[in-house]
Amino acid sequence: xxxxxxxxxxxxxxxxxxxxxxxxxxxxxxxxxxxxxxxxxxxxxxxxxxxxxxxxxxxxxxxxxxxxxxxxxxxxxxxxxxxxxxxxxxxxxxxxxxxxxxxxxxxxxxxxxxxxxxxxxxxxxxxxxxxxxxxxxxxxxxxxxxxxxxxxxxxxxxxxxxxxxxxxxxxxxxxxxxxxxxxxxxxxxxxxxxxxxxxxxxxxxxxxxxxxxxxxxxxxxxxxxxxxxxxxxxxxxxxxxxxxxxxxxxxxxxxxxxxxxxxxxxxxxxxxxxxxxxxxx
Numbered sequence: 619x620x621x622x623x624x625x626x627x628x629x630x631x632x633x634x635x636x637x638x639x640x641x642x643x644x645x646x647x648x649x650x651x652x653x654x655x656x657x658x659x660x661x662x663x664x665x666x667x668x669x670x671x672x673x674x675x676x677x678x679x680x681x682x683x684x685x686x687x688x689x690x691x692x693x694x695x696x697x698x699x700x701x702x703x704x705x706x707x708x709x710x711x712x713x714x715x716x717x718x719x720x721x722x723x724x725x726x727x728x729x730x731x732x733x734x735x736x737x738x739x740x741x742x743x744x745x746x747x748x749x750x751x752x753x754x755x756x757x758x759x760x761x762x763x764x765x766x767x768x769x770x771x772x773x774x775x776x777x778x779x780x781x782x783x784x785x786x787x788x789x790x791x792x793x794x795x796x797x798x799x800x801x802x803x804x805x806x807x808x809x810x811x812x813x814x815x816x817x818x819x820x821x822x823x824x825x826x827x828x829x830x831x832x833x834x835x836x837x838x839x840x841x842x843x844x845x846x847x848x849x850x851x852x853x854x855x856x857x858x859x860x861x862x863x864x865x866x867x868x869x870x871x872x873x874x875x876x877x878x879x880x881x882x883x884x885x886x887x888x889x890x891x892x893x894x895x896x897x898x899x
Contacts, residue, residue: 648722649671649722649724650669650670650671650672650675650713650722650723650724651669651670651671651724652667652668652669652711652713652724652725652726653668653669653670654666654667654668654695655667655711655726655728656726656728657726657727657728658727658728658729659728659729660728660729660730660731661728661729661730661731662730662731662732663698663699663700663702663703663730663732664697664698664699664700665697665698665703665728665730666695666696666697666698667692667694667695667696667697667698667711668694668695668696669694669713669724670694671713671722671724672715672722673693673694674691674692674693674716675691675692675694675713675714675715675716676688676689676690676691676692676713676714676715676716677689677690677691677692677696677698677711677712677713678711678712678713678714679698679702679709679710679711680709680710680712681704681705681707681708681709681710682707682708682709682710682727686712687702689702691716698711703730706730706731706732707729707730708727708728708729709727709728709729709730710725710726710727711725711726711728712724712725713725837892837895838873838892838894838895839871839894839895840862840869840870840871840892840893840894840895841862841870841871841872841873841875841876841890841891841892841893842860842861842862842870842876842890842891842893843860843861843876843880843883843886843887843888843889843890843891844858844859844860844861844886844887844888845858845859845860845861845880845883845885845886845887846858846859846885846887847859847885848884848885858887860893861879861880861883861886862893864879870890873890876890877890
């Protein structure tokens with residue numbers, strides 16, 4: 619903190635000493651001051667520019683907010699012609715040192731307005747007034763006609779937009795109705811699907827029950843074979859009989875029981891086969 623204060627005091631002392639030696643302010647050479655025009659001053663072209671500082675500066679003129687126009691290196695004072703002001707409004711002038719550029723510069727904004735037109739002579743006032751009145755009346759009529767045409771066009775456009783709005787409202791209502799119908803059909807289909815799913819589950823249960831019952835049913839309930847009984851031990855009968863029971867009257871329910879009886883029967887004429895099954899075949 620002490621070092622910074624000492625540096626500031628040293629710079630101030632050096633500037634004062636330089637001003638005393640050169641008998642002019644060095645600060646004005648580093649930071650020029652624009653004397654004319656004043657800030658936001660309203661002026662009429664041509665505009666005179668003067669500044670305090672370096673004798674030669676580059677002048678840059680521009681409409682506020684637009685691109686700058688280089689007026690070259692000039693000496694104070696300098697007059698800017700009216701041709702450099704294309705329209706009325708706010709302008710900005712910037713001074714830059716030719717060697718150091720933007721290091722040494724100054725900016726000033728001002729307003730430019732054209733001089734007011736001289737008043738008309740009393741002799742020409744009545745004629746100009748009547749002519750202006752006729753022109754104003756014609757302009758008012760033209761404006762009224764344009765306004766009526768514009769109003770007619772807007773009415774037609776409004777009518778077209780209203781018809782288009784009604785058409786779109788009807789289409790929207792149709793779409794809403796179609797959506798409601800689709801939703802009702804979807805609900806009905808979903809209900810039918812649930813019903814079919816229930817029926818499918820019922821049929822599946824019944825099918826499983828039938829398969830269980832079928833798995834417990836005996837495929838063949840009566841077995842038998844063909845035999846030629848013998849009246850005498852050496853002469854068989856000419857009639858072939860179907861043997862389905864043994865000598866005790868027991869029906870042959872299984873194939874092994876049938877085979878056991880067939881082997882002991884000397885008149886057997888066929889192998890054992892299913893005579894009757896659970897389905898009545």
